[in-house]
Amino acid sequence: MNRARISHAITRISLVLLPWFILAVTLAATWFIWDQERQATRKALRSQFDFALRETVSRIEQRVLGYEQMLHGVQALFATTPLENHAAMHRYVEALQLDANFSGIQVIGLVETIKPDGERAFHAPIIQREPHEGGNRAPLGYDVWSDPVRRTALERARDSGMAAISGKVRLTEDSDPASGPAPASFVMYLPVYAYDQAHDTMEQRRAQLIGWVYAAFHMNDFMASLYGHQLPGLTLAIHDGTDMTDASLLYLSDASVAMGASQRQAAVSANEYMVVAGHNWTLSLSTQEAFEKRYGRGMEVVKAVTGVALSFLLALLAWLMVNGRERALQLAAAMTEELRYMAQHDPLTQLPNRALFSDRLQQELARAKRQRGRFAMVFIDLDHFKPINDNYGHDVGDRVLQQVAKRLQDCVRAMDTVGRIGGDEFVVLLAELNDADFALALAEKLRNALHPLFVASGHELRVSCSIGVAVYPEDGTDAVTLMKNADDAMYRAKATGRDCVQLSNSNLGQFS
Secondary structure, three states, X not given: OHHHHHHHHHHHHHHHHHHHHHHHHHHXXXXXXHHXXXXXXXXXXXXHHHHHHHHHHHHHHHHHHHHHHHHHHHHHHOOOOOOOOHHHHHHHHHHHOHHHHOOOEEEEEEEEOEOOOOOOOOEOEEEEEEOOOHHHHOOOOOEHHHOHHHHHHHHHHHHHOOXXXXXXXXXXXXXXXXXXXXXXEEEEEEEEEOOOOOOOOHHHHHHHEEEEEXXXXXXXXXXXXXXXXXXXXXXXXXXEOOOOOOXXXXXXXXXXXXXXXXXXXXXXXXXXXXXXXXXXXXXXXXXXHHHHHHHOOOOHXXXXXXXXXXXXXXXXXXXXXXXXXXXXXXXXXXXXXXXXXXXXEOOOOOOEOHHHHHHHXXXXXXXXXXXXXXXXXXXXXXXXXXXXXXXXXXHHHHHHHHHHHHHHHHHOOOOOEEEEXXXXXXXXXXXXXXXXXXXXXXXXXXXXXXXXXXXXXXXEEOOEEEEEEEEEXXXXXXXXXXXXXXXXXXXXXXXXXXXXXXXXXXHHHHHO
16 A cells, blocks of 8 residues: 555656656757857858958958069169169159059158268168158158167068068158157068179178168058958957057057947957068957858857747646646647757758758668669759848848749659758759759759749849759769769859859769
């Protein structure tokens, strides 16, 4: 009797605790899904950020190289004419059309070495500035050798025979106090040696030095002259040397940061140390809210809220089951199925997401290997879809994506799988192919299906796509290789003019 009572008590306690157990398990699963989405979002954001950082460094290096080549031309001028030929330099610089071709340069000048008697070995006055207008009319004769910052660059250029830039300086052309605070600047020097004299060694270069040609820059103007443009929503700071202090600051893209207006913590930031013409600069790049919203997917909050809501619903259903309601069991099964469906499908188009598509790909690989069959991977990327979002809004863009998904599904067989793996990227798994030509024919059918106009919120829009096709086993015997070859083929389709189908390299002869 006592055993029966104890067993009944244990069963009752277990039933009472069951809803709480289910709630704990489903909340833990929600946390795991949220964390995975958060990491994926951060990874995507970091990828865009790293690209922007590399592009910024490359743009600076390319622009410095262009200015250096221009300065080599001025240097070569004095291989045929003496330093005193100011008219020749004036004509040469005038022909360069600085405003049109080298807009970041403030002035091109000439420094002469003079070796008088006295304590100093020599001094180096400025003897010419071009173009001779505006602030460039400041008196000549300034001894650049007397400034330790400039002297370091002069010595490096003299001894190496190559271009060298100075640290942060105030240009002599900015010496007028009425013009306000002088902007952060730097100078690039290139040595001029005596004509037809050897300067292969450091000793020879020091002995044959007769002067330097130089180009002076305001840092803000230099950055404005870079080719291309910086992605919006990023703050770029450049410091002279490796110490990141206010005194070493050369450039700041967002003035509000310097004034302390922005106190938020950047989601991603990085420092990059680069050597520019023999001198160290430190680039500091950080994200702003606009960048994070633009490249962050923002689905982690949606999944967290959905997961928490479903967790409480499942717990409620468990409580109903404990209280003897038969219908609760059916509802629990339905909610579980719904949760599984949400985890495996794209919420916008209801197509299989990356996880479900990968599972079906693995199943098809196993079938094809077992039966020595064939199947195809088709990668589809919409052409010029971004302007639709930019011009008409994301609501219109979402409606177009839903219509694209419907048209793609209408083109394939019941055994095939259409999935969405990114913003405007779709994939199709063509199962059980008897003839590889069928893959090409269906890819063309998919491409043509998108030609009719899309109507969304009263707007008539035209969308095309670029398609890449890879066939098992010719283009790969594993999922990674097949997806890579299909992706490469899709990018070749974009490169050849978009709105076309490209087959993987191994199938070019077979399908042509």
